[in-house]
Amino acid sequence: QKEVEQNSGPLSVPEGAIASLNCTYSDRGSQSFFWYRQYSGKSPELIMFIYSNGDKEDGRFTAQLNKASQYVSLLIRDSQPSDSATYLCAVRYGNKLVFGAGTILRVKS
Amino acid sequence: ETGVTQTPRHLVMGMTNKKSLKCEQHLGHNAMYWYKQSAKKPLELMFVYSLEERVENNSVPSRFSPECPNSSHLFLHLHTLQPEDSALYLCASSQLRPGGAASTDTQYFGPGTRLTVL
Numbered sequence: 001q002k003e004v005e006q007n008s009g010p011l012s013v014p015e016g017a018i019a020s021l022n023c024t025y026s027d028r029g030s031q032s033f034f035w036y037r038q039y040s041g042k043s044p045e046l047i048m049f050i051y052s053n054g055d056k057e058d059g060r061f062t063a064q065l066n067k068a069s070q071y072v073s074l075l076i077r078d079s080q081p082s083d084s085a086t087y088l089c090a091v092r093y094g095n096k097l098v099f100g101a102g103t104i105l106r107v108k109s
Numbered sequence: 110e111t112g113v114t115q116t117p118r119h120l121v122m123g124m125t126n127k128k129s130l131k132c133e134q135h136l137g138h139n140a141m142y143w144y145k146q147s148a149k150k151p152l153e154l155m156f157v158y159s160l161e162e163r164v165e166n167n168s169v170p171s172r173f174s175p176e177c178p179n180s181s182h183l184f185l186h187l188h189t190l191q192p193e194d195s196a197l198y199l200c201a202s203s204q205l206r207p208g209g210a211a212s213t214d215t216q217y218f219g220p221g222t223r224l225t226v227l
Contacts, residue, residue: 034215043199043218088152095164095205097216099152
């Protein structure tokens with residue numbers, strides 16, 4: 001059973017702070033990792049993917065991957081109220097993505 | 110139209126009805142997916158089609174029947190559903206690359222169909 005675990009939250013951060021979202025996965029053979037954002041009532045949209053150990057930065061977002069510890073994280077710098085959403089971690093196994101249940105992020109203005 | 114579209118956006122049906130969900134992708138991708146999203150549960154993969162051939166079927170009840178007539182269109186035929194089947198049904202597409210330990214094919218989602226079974 002391939003599992004992806006996320007803290008459901010909600011994670012509350014003040015506007016301008018750094019939000020840190022974490023995800024762990026069960027299968028050491030996993031190669032590709034994705035972060036999606038889902039606003040209430042909307043479909044998931046891709047934020048970033050990462051497949052190499054270390055950090056990958058895109059604007060205010062940084063994905064971090066540690067394959068030895070089997071975790072992947074997403075940092076959001078200078079958090080904005082518009083970042084309030086559910087963040088889904090997904091891990092690729094063969095032809096399919098396995099999703100975590102998501103972490104609710106609330107950015108307070 | 111661009112991206113991935115789904116129709117209808119909302120559907121209410123009785124347990125004895127037969128209906129179909131439609132998905133169309135305009136991205137030139139070679140793989141399409143159906144997911145089910147229930148409240149407070151992870152996205153559940155239902156079916157995967159690669160080059161119009163079903164390559165994954167995640168133990169989905171037979172009351173859900175997928176159809177992929179070509180690489181741009183995907184249907185989900187519904188019949189004799191149960192109230193617990195009420196959920197958001199999401200279609201996605203991606204460009205699968207052969208082999209590749211670091212394949213990073215990205216899935217793009219449609220807006221979903223909100224299904225309510227009475």
